[in-house]
Amino acid sequence: KPRVFSGIQPSGGLTLGNYLGAIKRFVEMQDQGIETIYCMVDMHAITVWQDPDALKRQTRELAAGYLAAGLDPKKSILFNQSQVSAHAELGWVFNCVARMGWMNRMTQWKDKTSGKDAEKASLGLFAYPSLMAADILLYHATHVPVGEDQKQHVELTRDIATKFNHDYKVDFFPITEPVIEGAATRVMSLRDGTKKMSKSDPSDASRINLTDDADTISKKIRKAKTDAEPLPDSFDALADRPEAKNLVNIYAALAGMTKDAVLAEYAGQGFGAFKPKLADLAVESLSPISTEMARLMQAPDEIDAILGQGADRADAIARPIMERTYDIVGMVRSR
Numbered sequence: 001k002p003r004v005f006s007g008i009q010p011s012g013g014l015t016l017g018n019y020l021g022a023i024k025r026f027v028e029m030q031d032q033g034i035e036t037i038y039c040m041v042d043m044h045a046i047t048v049w050q051d052p053d054a055l056k057r058q059t060r061e062l063a064a065g066y067l068a069a070g071l072d073p074k075k076s077i078l079f080n081q082s083q084v085s086a087h088a089e090l091g092w093v094f095n096c097v098a099r100m101g102w103m104n105r106m107t108q109w110k111d112k113t114s115g116k117d118a119e120k121a122s123l124g125l126f127a128y129p130s131l132m133a134a135d136i137l138l139y140h141a142t143h144v145p146v147g148e149d150q151k152q153h154v155e156l157t158r159d160i161a162t163k164f165n166h167d168y169k170v171d172f173f174p175i176t177e178p179v180i181e182g183a184a185t186r187v188m189s190l191r192d193g194t195k196k197m198s199k200s201d202p203s204d205a206s207r208i209n210l211t212d213d214a215d216t217i218s219k220k221i222r223k224a225k226t227d228a229e230p231l232p233d234s235f236d237a238l239a240d241r242p243e244a245k246n247l248v249n250i251y252a253a254l255a256g257m258t259k260d261a262v263l264a265e266y267a268g269q270g271f272g273a274f275k276p277k278l279a280d281l282a283v284e285s286l287s288p289i290s291t292e293m294a295r296l297m298q299a300p301d302e303i304d305a306i307l308g309q310g311a312d313r314a315d316a317i318a319r320p321i322m323e324r325t326y327d328i329v330g331m332v333r334s335r
């Protein structure tokens with residue numbers, strides 16, 4: 001039976017990249033009636049420094065974003081990672097299954113430490129992918145919807161499951177499938193079409209935040225870097241135009257259209273015509289979410305109650321799998 005798991009770090013505001021690459025897909029999967037479990041991975045967030053008050057606020061804001069975008073605590077399990085202690089427990093077991101070499105080859109580890117002193121990175125940052133594998137495998141999840149940048153981590157999860165099953169001669173952990181689909185699996189910066197849109201980019205103009213108001217969204221899109229050429233009639237012709245390609249992808253994902261359908265509508269037109277349409281579409285899709293997020297943030301106790309109930313439901317699935325894991329590994333469990 002399929003079971004979906006995914007997570008987002010509460011390490012800053014949500015961006016259009018998180019929305020199109022992840023949350024929008026989470027909602028679609030929930031509404032297909034599949035069992036869906038969505039986590040706010042606060043323990044991953046502290047692999048880099050987080051101010052404690054900011055972390056609490058960001059966790060509640062992420063929960064508000066999930067809810068505002070259409071996740072329903074009656075249909076999906078919504079919880080924050082640290083409230084289900086088995087994540088840390090299975091993460092430790094996987095630290096002993098995974099190899100240092102595997103971690104050293106992770107491109108996100110290399111990117112986050114390149115040009116810096118890797119000796120000063122936290123040990124948690126190095127082990128990050130092992131905890132992520134624990135998140136997924138603790139629920140025997142079969143499918144993990146993520147953006148393109150998480151593909152290597154899900155592949156590592158498969159390697160950890162395979163090695164665990166092999167070492168202990170069991171067929172216990174499933175081999176999970178990444179689900180990387182849609183027009184916007186890699187939303188790029190609005191200032192540089194070769195860089196990923198990211199909550200950690202120092203330039204706020206490079207991204208659209210889910211908390212941006214209508215004016216800010218329009219302004220950022222109107223100022224987005226582009227070129228002077230009109231839009232072509234086929235997507236292949238955009239190969240060397242990363243900024244143009246990105247805006248077409250965003251349009252397609254927001255409108256629920258194929259990229260070719262977008263180009264069929266706008267071929268021959270320049271960005272002077274395309275950007276205002278994109279801005280309208282973005283405002284129309286995102287404003288209701290930011291309004292609802294702001295409303296939900298007025299009632300943090302309600303958010304906390306939802307996370308608490310979600311954690312109870314998550315724990316009910318996770319605990320037996322954790323106990324079985326301890327048994328397989330050879331831990332005496334006598335109370």
Ligand code: TYM
Nearest residue numbers: 006007008009017018021022041132146147185186187197
């Ligand atoms: P995080 O918090 O960086 O991002 C959350 C999700 O948003 C996607 N995403 C994007 N998609 C398209 N374009 C972008 N510019 C963009 N930026 C972010 C990410 O691919 C991701 O799906 N390691 C994960 C969190 C995690 C997790 C897990 C995910 C922890 N445990 C278990 C799945 C399953 C991360 O840092 O995502």
